[in-house]
Amino acid sequence: MAKLHMVVDLKCHILLKDVTSFCDKYDIEMINMEDEYVDPKNRIRKTNITNRHHFVVNNFNTVLDMQIQELGNRFTEVTTNLLTCMSSLSPRDNFSSFNKLNLLKLAEMYPYNFTFDEKDKLIDELGHYISNMKRDSRFDNLNGVSDLAKRIVETRKHIEYQLVYRLIKLSLVLPVATASVGRRFSSMKLVKTELRNRMGDGYMNDSCICYIEKEFLQQVSVESVMQCFQKMKTRRQQF
Incomplete structure (x- = not known):
């Protein structure tokens, strides 16, 4: 306090x-x-x-x-703990936020990405990793985890510290996945309104995709959509 x-x-x-x-x-x-x-x-x-x-x-x-x-x-308690553990990867101020215990907890949150043997190996790898990073001047003045990931690949250290690099990749992917999930939940409220509360799951899923990816769909011409429907198998009798 x-x-x-x-x-x-x-x-x-x-x-x-x-x-x-x-x-x-x-x-x-x-x-x-x-x-x-x-x-x-x-x-x-x-x-x-x-x-x-x-x-x-x-x-x-x-x-x-x-x-x-x-x-x-x-943010729930789980999300807060996850963000706290992710912050231990930050390279700012010569890796002042580095915390081995938090990074081990971060690996525990991804049981399908780390085997039991890899978790044991990660303990030793983190010790060598932080010692090497602090001595290497090429990793000075980095602003965030994204800069750290680029520099590790440029210096080929991602081969030497494969498990740490896996944690870095997971930390970079998580915000994108979280934002995508948030956008989908927000779109559901706009697509499935009170007037359309009997909408089926399939139609709602298609409608949400159209709403979420509207920037991409704007590049699709009406003619191409019409041709796509015309090439589909006919299900009704034609007169």
Whole structure:
């Protein structure tokens, strides 16, 4: 908890510093943060708090709590643990986020991608991997896991650290798969409405595909669709 307060105080200090710099640059008058805060709804009543206390506690912390609550509502505990484990692969700040236990937990979340023997081998491979990465200057100043994946392939280290590279690939694929699933669930609400609640699974699946891949379908001409239907087997008697 103390570490969390330190992070919040640091972020708030950086924000106030940026605001002060912006006001100085464009000659905008800024209030003294150490003066007593005046409530605009009742300027007579004393608040007994400073402007800094008001903007940090009543504004900054309140917005931060709302964002944390929103993230908690959107992400389950399993998803949060998964993202925490994935963050241990980040190469930023000379792999400062590296955590062997989290990466082993990440491998446990993919039982079909790692055999029992591979999980044991991963323990030793992670130790050699992080030691090698920190000594290799070619892996300095990388921004994310995607940059790490490219550099590992360029340096041919994906052959030496095959299990770690497999974790990296799974981490890169997961956001795409999660976004695709989210888009499909959102499209279902738009396609299967109250007026079309008796829609069958097959027709709903076809309709969702058309809605999700609408950018691709826009490239398909009407003539090609008509030709496709004309070439289909005739199921009704023609007159």
